[in-house]
Amino acid sequence: MNINDQLLAALSLYGLPVLFSVIFASSLGIPLPATFVIVVAGSFAQLGDMNIWWVLVLGAMAAIAGDQTAYAIGHWGGPRLAKRLTKWFGGALQLEKAENVVNRWGWAGVFLSRWLVTSFGPPINYTTGITGFSYRRFLLWDVTGEVVWVGLYVLAGELFSDRVQALIETLGSLAWVEIGLIAAAIFGWLLYRNLRNSRK
Protein backbone atom coordinates (compact mmCIF):
# COMPACT_ATOMS: atom_id res chain seq x y z
CA MET A 1 0.00 0.00 0.00
CA ASN A 2 1.56 3.32 -1.03
CA ILE A 3 1.66 6.49 1.10
CA ASN A 4 -1.34 8.00 -0.74
CA ASP A 5 -3.50 4.95 -0.02
CA GLN A 6 -2.38 4.88 3.61
CA LEU A 7 -3.21 8.55 4.14
CA LEU A 8 -6.57 8.24 2.41
CA ALA A 9 -7.35 5.17 4.54
CA ALA A 10 -6.43 7.21 7.64
CA LEU A 11 -8.70 10.01 6.40
CA SER A 12 -11.69 7.69 6.12
CA LEU A 13 -10.94 6.25 9.60
CA TYR A 14 -10.11 9.40 11.58
CA GLY A 15 -11.54 12.20 9.42
CA LEU A 16 -10.80 15.84 10.13
CA PRO A 17 -7.64 15.52 12.32
CA VAL A 18 -5.92 13.70 9.42
CA LEU A 19 -7.18 16.31 6.95
CA PHE A 20 -5.77 19.13 9.10
CA SER A 21 -2.41 17.43 9.79
CA VAL A 22 -1.71 16.46 6.17
CA ILE A 23 -2.52 19.91 4.80
CA PHE A 24 -0.54 21.69 7.54
CA ALA A 25 2.53 19.47 7.03
CA SER A 26 2.30 19.80 3.26
CA SER A 27 2.30 23.61 3.51
CA LEU A 28 5.60 23.36 5.39
CA GLY A 29 7.09 21.44 2.46
CA ILE A 30 6.74 17.87 3.74
CA PRO A 31 5.86 15.88 0.61
CA LEU A 32 2.34 14.70 1.45
CA PRO A 33 -0.58 14.56 -1.01
CA ALA A 34 -2.65 17.43 0.39
CA THR A 35 -4.56 17.93 -2.85
CA PHE A 36 -5.60 14.27 -2.95
CA VAL A 37 -6.72 14.40 0.66
CA ILE A 38 -8.86 17.51 0.14
CA VAL A 39 -10.44 16.03 -3.01
CA VAL A 40 -11.32 12.76 -1.24
CA ALA A 41 -12.67 14.78 1.71
CA GLY A 42 -14.96 16.53 -0.80
CA SER A 43 -16.15 13.15 -2.03
CA PHE A 44 -16.76 11.91 1.54
CA ALA A 45 -18.71 15.11 2.19
CA GLN A 46 -20.89 14.36 -0.82
CA LEU A 47 -21.52 10.86 0.61
CA GLY A 48 -22.52 12.40 3.95
CA ASP A 49 -19.54 10.86 5.77
CA MET A 50 -17.93 14.25 6.48
CA ASN A 51 -19.40 17.67 7.08
CA ILE A 52 -18.75 19.95 4.10
CA TRP A 53 -18.42 23.10 6.24
CA TRP A 54 -15.90 21.50 8.59
CA VAL A 55 -13.91 20.31 5.57
CA LEU A 56 -13.88 23.80 4.04
CA VAL A 57 -13.07 25.67 7.26
CA LEU A 58 -10.48 23.25 8.67
CA GLY A 59 -8.90 22.69 5.25
CA ALA A 60 -8.39 26.43 4.73
CA MET A 61 -7.25 26.96 8.34
CA ALA A 62 -4.66 24.16 8.09
CA ALA A 63 -3.28 25.50 4.83
CA ILE A 64 -3.09 29.09 6.09
CA ALA A 65 -1.52 28.04 9.43
CA GLY A 66 1.11 25.97 7.60
CA ASP A 67 1.93 28.82 5.21
CA GLN A 68 2.23 31.31 8.07
CA THR A 69 4.53 28.97 9.98
CA ALA A 70 6.78 28.51 6.92
CA TYR A 71 6.84 32.29 6.35
CA ALA A 72 7.80 32.82 10.02
CA ILE A 73 10.60 30.23 9.80
CA GLY A 74 11.92 31.95 6.68
CA HIS A 75 11.54 35.40 8.25
CA TRP A 76 13.30 34.62 11.54
CA GLY A 77 15.87 32.08 10.41
CA GLY A 78 16.35 32.90 6.74
CA PRO A 79 18.21 36.24 6.63
CA ARG A 80 20.94 34.98 8.98
CA LEU A 81 21.38 31.85 6.85
CA ALA A 82 21.34 33.85 3.61
CA LYS A 83 23.94 36.29 5.00
CA ARG A 84 26.21 33.42 6.01
CA LEU A 85 25.83 31.67 2.65
CA THR A 86 26.55 34.82 0.63
CA LYS A 87 29.60 35.46 2.82
CA TRP A 88 30.94 31.98 2.04
CA PHE A 89 29.88 31.57 -1.57
CA GLY A 90 29.20 35.14 -2.76
CA GLY A 91 26.06 36.16 -4.65
CA ALA A 92 24.96 39.08 -2.45
CA LEU A 93 24.03 41.04 -5.59
CA GLN A 94 21.92 38.16 -6.95
CA LEU A 95 20.17 37.89 -3.59
CA GLU A 96 19.37 41.59 -3.70
CA LYS A 97 17.98 41.19 -7.22
CA ALA A 98 15.89 38.21 -6.06
CA GLU A 99 14.55 40.32 -3.20
CA ASN A 100 13.52 43.04 -5.65
CA VAL A 101 11.74 40.50 -7.87
CA VAL A 102 9.93 38.97 -4.88
CA ASN A 103 8.85 42.38 -3.61
CA ARG A 104 7.53 43.32 -7.04
CA TRP A 105 5.90 40.05 -8.14
CA GLY A 106 5.66 38.15 -4.86
CA TRP A 107 1.92 38.68 -4.52
CA ALA A 108 1.26 36.86 -7.82
CA GLY A 109 3.61 34.05 -6.80
CA VAL A 110 1.91 33.70 -3.42
CA PHE A 111 -1.61 33.77 -4.88
CA LEU A 112 -1.01 31.41 -7.85
CA SER A 113 1.08 28.92 -5.88
CA ARG A 114 -1.80 28.45 -3.42
CA TRP A 115 -4.21 26.90 -5.89
CA LEU A 116 -2.81 26.70 -9.44
CA VAL A 117 0.82 25.57 -9.18
CA THR A 118 0.65 24.12 -5.70
CA SER A 119 4.05 22.40 -5.83
CA PHE A 120 5.66 25.87 -5.67
CA GLY A 121 3.74 26.82 -2.51
CA PRO A 122 6.22 25.77 0.23
CA PRO A 123 9.35 27.25 -1.46
CA ILE A 124 7.49 30.52 -1.98
CA ASN A 125 6.41 30.54 1.69
CA TYR A 126 10.03 30.32 2.83
CA THR A 127 11.38 32.66 0.11
CA THR A 128 8.91 35.44 0.91
CA GLY A 129 9.83 35.11 4.60
CA ILE A 130 13.58 35.21 3.87
CA THR A 131 13.38 38.17 1.48
CA GLY A 132 11.29 40.25 3.86
CA PHE A 133 8.20 40.39 1.63
CA SER A 134 5.52 42.46 3.37
CA TYR A 135 3.69 40.24 5.88
CA ARG A 136 0.36 42.02 5.35
CA ARG A 137 0.50 41.40 1.61
CA PHE A 138 1.57 37.80 2.18
CA LEU A 139 -1.35 37.25 4.55
CA LEU A 140 -3.85 38.84 2.15
CA TRP A 141 -2.81 36.79 -0.90
CA ASP A 142 -2.24 33.64 1.12
CA VAL A 143 -5.74 33.67 2.62
CA THR A 144 -7.32 34.53 -0.76
CA GLY A 145 -5.39 31.79 -2.57
CA GLU A 146 -6.03 29.10 0.03
CA VAL A 147 -9.76 29.83 0.09
CA VAL A 148 -9.78 29.41 -3.70
CA TRP A 149 -7.75 26.16 -3.40
CA VAL A 150 -9.98 24.58 -0.78
CA GLY A 151 -13.17 25.68 -2.55
CA LEU A 152 -12.04 24.43 -5.96
CA TYR A 153 -10.76 21.04 -4.88
CA VAL A 154 -13.58 20.26 -2.47
CA LEU A 155 -16.01 21.16 -5.25
CA ALA A 156 -14.11 18.89 -7.66
CA GLY A 157 -14.30 16.08 -5.09
CA GLU A 158 -18.04 16.64 -4.74
CA LEU A 159 -18.66 16.81 -8.49
CA PHE A 160 -16.63 13.68 -9.24
CA SER A 161 -17.45 11.98 -5.96
CA ASP A 162 -17.89 8.56 -7.61
CA ARG A 163 -14.68 8.80 -9.69
CA VAL A 164 -12.20 10.21 -7.20
CA GLN A 165 -9.38 7.79 -8.03
CA ALA A 166 -9.48 8.83 -11.69
CA LEU A 167 -9.64 12.49 -10.65
CA ILE A 168 -6.62 12.07 -8.36
CA GLU A 169 -4.57 10.50 -11.17
CA THR A 170 -5.64 13.24 -13.59
CA LEU A 171 -4.70 15.99 -11.11
CA GLY A 172 -1.32 14.32 -10.51
CA SER A 173 -0.60 14.38 -14.26
CA LEU A 174 -1.88 17.96 -14.62
CA ALA A 175 0.55 19.11 -11.91
CA TRP A 176 3.39 17.89 -14.15
CA VAL A 177 1.84 19.65 -17.14
CA GLU A 178 1.88 22.92 -15.14
CA ILE A 179 5.52 22.42 -14.12
CA GLY A 180 6.45 21.59 -17.73
CA LEU A 181 4.70 24.71 -19.03
CA ILE A 182 6.44 26.93 -16.50
CA ALA A 183 9.83 25.37 -17.31
CA ALA A 184 9.18 25.78 -21.07
CA ALA A 185 8.24 29.45 -20.53
CA ILE A 186 11.43 30.05 -18.50
CA PHE A 187 13.70 28.29 -21.04
CA GLY A 188 11.93 30.04 -23.93
CA TRP A 189 12.40 33.43 -22.31
CA LEU A 190 16.07 32.73 -21.50
CA LEU A 191 16.69 31.63 -25.10
CA TYR A 192 14.92 34.70 -26.51
CA ARG A 193 16.94 37.03 -24.26
CA ASN A 194 20.19 35.28 -25.10
CA LEU A 195 19.53 35.42 -28.87
CA ARG A 196 18.57 39.11 -28.66
CA ASN A 197 21.72 39.99 -26.71
CA SER A 198 23.98 38.02 -29.05
CA ARG A 199 22.52 39.90 -32.05
CA LYS A 200 23.56 43.29 -30.56
Place this chain on the structure above:
Amino acid sequence: MTEPRKINWQQWLFILGFVVSLVIVVVFALQAFRHAPRPRADEPIRSWMTIPYVSHSYHIPEYVLYQALDLPRVPRDRRPLTAIARLQKRTVASVITALQDAIKLSRPPYPTPLPFPPGATPPPTPPPAVPRGPA
Protein backbone atom coordinates in the same frame (compact mmCIF):
# COMPACT_ATOMS: atom_id res chain seq x y z
CA MET B 1 24.24 36.23 -48.62
CA THR B 2 24.13 36.21 -44.82
CA GLU B 3 26.00 33.54 -42.88
CA PRO B 4 23.90 31.24 -40.72
CA ARG B 5 24.11 32.34 -37.12
CA LYS B 6 26.13 30.07 -34.83
CA ILE B 7 24.39 28.79 -31.74
CA ASN B 8 26.57 28.80 -28.63
CA TRP B 9 26.52 26.10 -25.94
CA GLN B 10 24.30 28.18 -23.65
CA GLN B 11 21.67 28.56 -26.34
CA TRP B 12 21.81 24.79 -27.03
CA LEU B 13 21.22 24.23 -23.33
CA PHE B 14 18.14 26.49 -23.36
CA ILE B 15 16.83 24.78 -26.51
CA LEU B 16 17.33 21.37 -24.86
CA GLY B 17 15.56 22.55 -21.69
CA PHE B 18 12.71 23.98 -23.76
CA VAL B 19 12.27 20.77 -25.76
CA VAL B 20 12.45 18.51 -22.68
CA SER B 21 9.85 20.71 -20.94
CA LEU B 22 7.52 20.45 -23.93
CA VAL B 23 7.96 16.65 -24.01
CA ILE B 24 6.99 16.55 -20.30
CA VAL B 25 3.92 18.69 -21.06
CA VAL B 26 2.79 16.42 -23.92
CA VAL B 27 3.43 13.12 -22.09
CA PHE B 28 1.59 14.17 -18.93
CA ALA B 29 -1.22 15.89 -20.83
CA LEU B 30 -1.85 12.60 -22.66
CA GLN B 31 -1.73 10.72 -19.36
CA ALA B 32 -4.17 13.21 -17.80
CA PHE B 33 -6.53 12.71 -20.73
CA ARG B 34 -6.25 8.91 -20.42
CA HIS B 35 -7.07 9.02 -16.69
CA ALA B 36 -9.72 11.73 -16.92
CA PRO B 37 -12.90 10.77 -15.03
CA ARG B 38 -15.50 9.42 -17.42
CA PRO B 39 -19.16 8.88 -16.61
CA ARG B 40 -20.14 5.30 -15.75
CA ALA B 41 -16.54 4.10 -15.99
CA ASP B 42 -15.55 1.70 -13.22
CA GLU B 43 -12.37 2.60 -11.42
CA PRO B 44 -10.21 0.00 -9.68
CA ILE B 45 -11.12 -0.69 -6.06
CA ARG B 46 -8.34 0.52 -3.76
CA SER B 47 -7.52 -0.28 -0.15
CA TRP B 48 -8.41 3.24 1.09
CA MET B 49 -11.98 3.06 -0.21
CA THR B 50 -14.93 2.47 2.10
CA ILE B 51 -17.99 0.30 1.39
CA PRO B 52 -20.23 3.40 0.94
CA TYR B 53 -17.67 4.83 -1.50
CA VAL B 54 -17.43 1.61 -3.56
CA SER B 55 -21.22 1.40 -3.58
CA HIS B 56 -21.47 5.03 -4.75
CA SER B 57 -18.72 4.60 -7.36
CA TYR B 58 -20.11 1.36 -8.84
CA HIS B 59 -23.79 2.36 -8.47
CA ILE B 60 -24.49 -0.81 -6.49
CA PRO B 61 -26.70 -0.93 -3.36
CA GLU B 62 -24.57 -0.91 -0.20
CA TYR B 63 -26.24 -4.03 1.20
CA VAL B 64 -24.87 -6.10 -1.72
CA LEU B 65 -21.32 -5.24 -0.64
CA TYR B 66 -21.99 -5.69 3.09
CA GLN B 67 -23.46 -9.11 2.36
CA ALA B 68 -20.43 -10.04 0.27
CA LEU B 69 -18.19 -9.35 3.27
CA ASP B 70 -20.58 -10.76 5.92
CA LEU B 71 -20.93 -7.36 7.52
CA PRO B 72 -24.09 -5.95 9.09
CA ARG B 73 -25.75 -3.11 7.22
CA VAL B 74 -26.31 -1.01 10.31
CA PRO B 75 -24.43 1.00 11.49
CA ARG B 76 -23.03 2.33 8.21
CA ASP B 77 -19.45 1.12 8.00
CA ARG B 78 -17.10 4.00 7.21
CA ARG B 79 -13.87 2.06 7.64
CA PRO B 80 -11.50 1.62 4.70
CA LEU B 81 -11.18 -1.84 3.15
CA THR B 82 -7.74 -2.23 4.69
CA ALA B 83 -9.27 -1.95 8.20
CA ILE B 84 -12.04 -4.40 7.30
CA ALA B 85 -9.44 -6.88 5.99
CA ARG B 86 -7.44 -6.56 9.21
CA LEU B 87 -10.57 -7.14 11.32
CA GLN B 88 -11.53 -10.22 9.31
CA LYS B 89 -7.92 -11.49 9.33
CA ARG B 90 -7.72 -11.67 5.55
CA THR B 91 -5.77 -9.90 2.86
CA VAL B 92 -6.94 -6.67 1.25
CA ALA B 93 -6.73 -8.43 -2.11
CA SER B 94 -9.25 -11.09 -1.02
CA VAL B 95 -11.63 -8.38 0.25
CA ILE B 96 -11.36 -6.56 -3.09
CA THR B 97 -11.93 -9.82 -5.00
CA ALA B 98 -15.05 -10.57 -2.90
CA LEU B 99 -16.41 -7.10 -3.69
CA GLN B 100 -15.60 -7.41 -7.40
CA ASP B 101 -17.41 -10.77 -7.53
CA ALA B 102 -20.42 -9.32 -5.74
CA ILE B 103 -20.51 -6.35 -8.12
CA LYS B 104 -20.25 -8.61 -11.16
CA LEU B 105 -23.10 -10.83 -9.90
CA SER B 106 -25.39 -7.89 -9.18
CA ARG B 107 -25.21 -6.41 -12.67
CA PRO B 108 -26.95 -7.58 -15.83
CA PRO B 109 -27.34 -10.31 -16.98
CA TYR B 110 -27.62 -11.28 -13.29
CA PRO B 111 -30.52 -9.96 -11.21
CA THR B 112 -29.69 -7.54 -8.37
CA PRO B 113 -29.63 -9.64 -5.20
CA LEU B 114 -32.24 -8.87 -2.59
CA PRO B 115 -31.23 -7.75 0.87
CA PHE B 116 -31.29 -10.35 3.62
CA PRO B 117 -34.61 -10.25 5.45
CA PRO B 118 -34.43 -8.58 8.87
CA GLY B 119 -33.12 -11.00 11.43
CA ALA B 120 -31.53 -13.25 8.82
CA THR B 121 -28.41 -11.15 8.39
CA PRO B 122 -25.51 -13.27 9.51
CA PRO B 123 -23.08 -10.83 11.07
CA PRO B 124 -20.46 -12.89 12.92
CA THR B 125 -19.44 -10.05 15.24
CA PRO B 126 -20.60 -6.48 14.73
CA PRO B 127 -17.53 -4.28 14.37
CA PRO B 128 -17.09 -1.59 17.00
CA ALA B 129 -18.06 1.96 16.06
CA VAL B 130 -15.03 3.94 14.99
CA PRO B 131 -14.62 7.41 16.50
CA ARG B 132 -14.47 10.16 13.88
CA GLY B 133 -14.32 13.91 13.70
CA PRO B 134 -17.53 15.95 13.74
CA ALA B 135 -19.84 14.64 11.03
